[in-house]
Amino acid sequence: MMPGGDCVPVNTRSFQNDMRTFKTKDDVLTLLIHLGYLGYDNEAKKAFIPNREIIEEYENAMSAGGWSKVMHILHSSEKLKIN
Helix, strand or coil: CCCCCCCEEEEECCCCCCCCCCHHHHHHHHHHHHCCCCCCCCCCCECCCCHHHHHHHHHHHHHHHCHHHHHHHHHHHHHCCCC
């Protein structure tokens, strides 16, 4: 997903400007863009994690929230990246 520096497509036009009603992943991603946790490339219509501090907080939340298998996959995928 995004911690490796990738961008993900997002449809920001479906967002209802409501912090309680989420029907799709795009609604969640758009809210995170509005809150400043994600950046948004308007031309590509993609969301991304804007800096290392937020990546570290994302990783911390995933590991503390019982997502250890996901964290293992993320760390393994980092080893596969070509620098």
